[in-house]
Amino acid sequence: DIQMTQSPSSLSASVGDRVTITCRASQGISSWLAWYQQKPEKAPKSLIYDASSLQSGVPSRFSGSGSGTDFTLTISSLQPEDFATYYCQQYKSYPLTFGQGTRLEIK
Amino acid sequence: EVQLVESGGGLVQPGGSLRLSCAASGFTFSSYSMNWVRQAPGKGLEWVSHISSSSSTIYYADSVKGRFTISRDNAKNSLYLQINNLKDEDTAVYYCATDRPALRGYFDYWGQGALVTVSS
Numbered sequence: 001d002i003q004m005t006q007s008p009s010s011l012s013a014s015v016g017d018r019v020t021i022t023c024r025a026s027q028g029i030s031s032w033l034a035w036y037q038q039k040p041e042k043a044p045k046s047l048i049y050d051a052s053s054l055q056s057g058v059p060s061r062f063s064g065s066g067s068g069t070d071f072t073l074t075i076s077s078l079q080p081e082d083f084a085t086y087y088c089q090q091y092k093s094y095p096l097t098f099g100q101g102t103r104l105e106i107k
Numbered sequence: 108e109v110q111l112v113e114s115g116g117g118l119v120q121p122g123g124s125l126r127l128s129c130a131a132s133g134f135t136f137s138s139y140s141m142n143w144v145r146q147a148p149g150k151g152l153e154w155v156s157h158i159s160s161s162s163s164t165i166y167y168a169d170s171v172k173g174r175f176t177i178s179r180d181n182a183k184n185s186l187y188l189q190i191n192n193l194k195d196e197d198t199a200v201y202y203c204a205t206d207r208p209a210l211r212g213y214f215d216y217w218g219q220g221a222l223v224t225v226s227s
Contacts, residue, residue, distance in 0.1 A: 034213050036152075043202055043217040044144075044152065049210060087152055091212025094166045096142075096154040 002026055002090050006099035012107040017078045021102045023071040023088035032092035035064055035073045038101075039084045047086075048073065080106075109133040111203050111218030118224045123193050127221055129186040129203030134216075137181035140164075140206035142214060143188050145199035155201070156188065157212075170196075193225045 003026035013019050023033065031051040036044040046055045048064040051071055061076040075082055083106050088099040115127040129141070143155040156177040157166040165177055176189040186203050201221050204214035 032212070036214070038152075043219050044214070045217070046213075046215055049207065049213045055215075089152070089154075089214075091210075094157065094212075095168050096157075096212050098152045098154070101151045 001095055002029060002093060002097055004088055004090055004097050004099040006086075006088055006102050008102060009100065010103040010105065012105045013078055014107045015078050015080055019075045019078055019104065021073045021086055021088075021104075023066075023073070023099050025069045025071075025090055028068045029090045029092040031067045032090055033064075033066070033071050034089045034091060035062075036087045036089065037082075037084045038087065044087065078104075109205070109216045111205070111216060113201065113203055113218045113221035116201065116221030116223045118226060119193050120227050121193060121195060121225055123225075124189070124191045125193065125223060127188040127190065127201055127203075127223070129188075129218055131184045131186065131203075131205075134205070136184040139208065140211060141177075141179060141186045142204045142206060143175075143177060143186075144202045144204055144214065144217075145197075146202070146220075147196070147199045150199075153199075157206070158186070190223070193223075195225050197223060198225045199223060 005024045007022045033051045035048040038044040052064045085101045085103045110132045112130045140159045142157045158177045174192045178187045203218045205216045207213045207215040
């Protein structure tokens with residue numbers, strides 16, 4: 001199985017900050033990586049697929065990069081609605097696996 | 108508008124059974140592969156099972172293999188998850204999610220979830 005490891009596990013930031021979350025795969029996954037956002041008591045929401053392609057309707061302040069084993073999600077200027085938990089997920093092979101999540105909190 | 112609505116969750120005793128349903132609308136259900144993903148209370152996301160559009164390909168996580176059965180009825184635009192021999196660790200919110208066509212494994216749309224609680 002491919003293990004996905006996110007860092008940090010939690011992060012405090014302020015509105016307007018630039019934030020980067022990292023995701024590492026235990027083996028190469030090319031660009032078969034997605035990012036999801038989840039707010040408390042809500043279903044996850046798709047943000048990015050193929051490591052860097054923005055899901056329709058997602059604001060352009062969100063961006064993704066990387067390939068192989070190392071990936072990043074960047075939010076260029078945090079907005080109040082961005083405070084949530086973020087998950088990476090590989091879809092190179094089954095079983096599909098998620099990172100443990102990064103909780104983004106308001107400083 | 109794509110809509111996925113799960114139902115069938117509830118409180119079940121250990122060893123019991125349950126069938127979750129996911130009603131789909133707003134898209135051509137028969138053309139999409141589907142998945143179940145779960146989330147235990149306070150924990151992260153765990154993929155559970157995948158079924159292709161024609162039901163010809165099915166995958167399960169090792170943690171549920173032999174106890175869970177995924178199925179679908181394209182005529183009824185519905186996805187199902189039969190859960191048998193429930194264990195405490197199956198307590199979770201269960202989400203159905205679509206695969207993006209031609210991008211198997213990427214969860215394009217999600218339902219709101221159904222809570223399954225296993226407790227005596």
